Amino acid sequence: MSKVQELLKVSYEKYGDNDFITYKNESNVITKKYRDVILDILSLSEMLLSKNLSNKNILLIGKNSYEWLVSWTAILGYVGVVIPVDNSFKLYSLEKILNNIPISCIIYSSDIEEVTSLKEKYKDIVYFNLDNDIKKLINDGRKILDKKQDKFLFDDIDDSKACELNVDFSNNIKFITFTQENLLANFKYFNMRLPLSKEDSILFSLPMFNHYISIYAYLYSYYTSTKLYIAEENYLDFLNENITTFFGVPKNYKEIIEKYGEKNIEKINKKISKSKLLYKYGIKVDKVKFFKKFHNFLGGNIKYLILLGENFDKK
DSSP states (O other), rough: OOOOOHHHHHHHHHHSSSSEEEEEEEEEEEEHHHHHHHHHHHHHHHHHHHHTTOOEEEEESSSHHHHHHHHHHHHHIIIIIEEEEOOOOHHHHHHHHHSSOOEEEEEEOOOOOOHHHHHHHOSSSSEEEEETHHEEEHHHHHHHHHHHHTTTTTOOOOOOOOEEEEEEEOOOOEEEEEEHHHHHHHHHHHHSSSSSOOEEEEESOOOOOOHHHHHHHHHHHHHHHOEEEEEEGGGEEEEEHHOOEEEEEEHHHHHHHHHHOHHHHHHHHHHHHHHHHHHHHHOOOGGGGHHHHHHHHTTOOOOEEOOOOSSSOOO
């Protein structure tokens, strides 16, 4: 499998009625089925193509959200080149990107004030905000999609890529390109390392825009029918019995430890030290029970804790 279009079609047919993405919209928790997510992706693709954005570079700026994921997938699979960037980039960094890369469209979160300045200076670019415009485009695109005999009938695009883009401390642009084939390769081998199924749920707390493994795991979900919980600032609200896999950066794990209580962690460490001492005298202690309370705190069904960015602190 080397095309997102093929991946989504197979997933639609096999897992359409299964729950897929859960997220918060203001105070409401919303769950979308695979069928609904894929139809939203196709609907948005229809509208972006109608704006003459085929095979164009599109900048995507925003925090984790349902609309962000739909936009990213629609652009990659059906429209052109998706370039997700850090939503904390300052104006000078965004201008550096626009001055070095031909950008036709910017999709952004409404709370990114820098875009207001960009609109005044870069008037040839098409702008859509994730909070209102993208939702409207999805709704309008659905009307077009409903009239098509084959909802999955789209032209192959010439230059479909995903880019990981960052500006380093020297203000130099680092631009890494992934083709669809790159992103979809090796699902079978990834499954050996992280064997997930429709019974599993992944909680993403880290920004999707700059972690390749996050995006890979998201696409991998279409292959396995895994459920996703997406958040960034309110991810602790989703730590419940449904979660089996957690993706985070050191900051997230520190916040989890702080919520659980550092004194409770100290108790675990002391018990482990005592068990090591007893082991020297031939007494074996089952260490698993030391973590039972912490495991229950994480919902009771966690199987995989995945850290991105650096190694786990031994403490």
